[in-house]
Amino acid sequence: MHHFAYRDGALFAEDVDLRRIAAEVGTPVYVYSSATIERHYRVFEEAMRAINPSRPPHVFYAMKANGNLGVLKTLAALGAGADTVSEGEVRKALAAGFPPEKIVFSGVGKSEQELAFAVEAGIYQVNIETEGELDLLSRVAAKLGRRQEAVFRVNPDIGAGGHAKITTGSAANKFGVSFEEASRLYARAANMPGVRMMGLAVHIGSQIRETEAFEAAYAKMAGLVGSLRDEGHRVERLDLGGGLGIPYEIPKSFDHGPSLIQDYAAMVGRVTKGLDVELGFEPGRLIVGNAGILMTKVLHLNPRPSKQFLVVDAAMNDLVRPAMYEAYHEIWPVTEAAADAKQVAYDVVGPICESGDTFTTGRELPELRPDDLIAFMTAGAYGASMSSTYNQRLLVAEVLVKGAEYAVTRPRQTFEELLGTDRAPPWLA
Structure with a gap:
């Protein structure tokens, strides 16, 4: 609503x-309406928490949707984390009151300076998107005497979204390492001095108003979690990204209700049942649109x-x-x-x-x-x-x-x- x-x-x-x-x-x-932001965050967070009450998920608000300081402080006060895609966003998240242990750093083109700032700030997780970034992060963190916790963002070759320009999960898109390379890169990262690999991440697009594409992508990721564990790797986290859409055509008495969120949560519960992973989510538009x-x-x-x-x-x-x-x-x-x-x-x-x-x-x-x-x-x-x-x-x-x-x-x-x-x-x- x-x-x-x-x-x-x-x-x-x-x-x-x-x-x-x-x-x-x-x-x-x-x-902007504070009441709307607060309600949407609570509805989403409660639905995701119900998936596995014994292992509460992380909800990282995608700052790129709206980086207004008042909006950010509202969400930080609710206990949200922050999904960031630049050093500027990391800095603003910290200024807004998000603790570093609730900040993830995504994005396909992180620079050496940006990674150094994120590592020194002590953020929760870096979502690695290329092999070159893996090498750079390990080198930067080791130089600082740190071992940065990270996950690989994997491209599942399943894209979806409300427009071609906001579809991110296809093999034709620039985001993430290829599904076929994930196992090799995970094994390589396990022996690197500046990186501690914690799991996987995926994000297939934005403004998605049905759950089928999500389910197909998440099923592939669940399978990859099992394969990596069979190879002896630790996989503790599965960041499922964001992208859940909102209605733009709304009547004067608009109240779209939680049905799509509940359907999404039920689907995530089915796909991840028995995985025993720490789930992460990165909603943006859903919270503030x-x-x-x-x-x-x-x-x-x-x-x-x-x-x-x-x-x-x-x-x-x-x-x-x-x-x-x-x-x-x-x-x-x-x-x-x-x-x-x-x-x-x-x-x-x-x-x-x-x-x-x-x-x-x-x-x-x-x-x-x-x-x-x-x-x-x-x-x-x-x-x-x-x-x-x-x-x-x-x-x-x-x-x-x-x-x-x-x-x-x-x-x-x-x-x-x-x-x-x-x-x-x-x-x-």
Whole structure:
């Protein structure tokens, strides 16, 4: 479920009127609901814990979905771990209060500097994705007098996801070591001075709304666990990644309930029964996707003979998913429309100077006017985290709501801050 609903004709985030946020913070602005984040994490964590109560799993929130400090602190306070993919994310996870023993470091291109920082920080686990990374990690850790605990991310050649660009488990994708090489690499790693191999990891894609592909991949991984143990190797951990999807088409009374999560947990229980491994999970979108919106203001109407353009003050640099993934987002007016309001088919577009800056085409919405506010729903994942300053546009503000309170957790960038990141070469200074 989420905690955005109409009250007395206005859209609220929990107990805060979004019109108030627009007036006090401005637009465009991301607004996140603490209650939604907390509920989604608890539902997922409780379902995974029920798989094997005697050996509780680790739930590492995938920071790449939304790295807002308020969001991170909310999840750290709930006891979540963090799944990171860069030194910057490791540093931010530590700053947000995640203990190092609850941080995993994933990613296909870790540098020597990044690995050294992670090892020195004492993180829980490095997910190794190439043989070269194995060699580098062992060398870096040994030089620091450490033996870093790690797992191999294995590519099972089973890909899935809501778009080709977010499918990661196919042999055609860049992620992980090949399934065929896993046994050789595990044996090699067992004798390396700077690495302590603890198990395996897998992640096949994102925005997956059925369990069949997960089950096929996890079954292969369970078989590999058995094979490695037969060869005399220790395999104590099985990190099953993330990727469980969320609904983007939602009615006003949205409550998708825990059914997909429960189905997923039941499947994991079947596949891993009797393995006696420590399970890990890396949900991201599932936790924060429905917990956030992007609120924007109508700037202009641009009528044409065959269509009506609705120009808003948000743009593809603020929310790139429609341009990059052809993604769908519900659009809700912040002021509730009357039941008999005139409907208009709009192309909703932003101010950026390219045609790709289009959020939707021909979308039926209540008739809107300049200065009206609308909300792009289900924008909590891969919204602000993928934003940029393209066209020298400022990074937008982010707000976290808690009951009747809200706080600006990332202030709107200023032009002085934006221009201050540039340096002129000395011959032009």
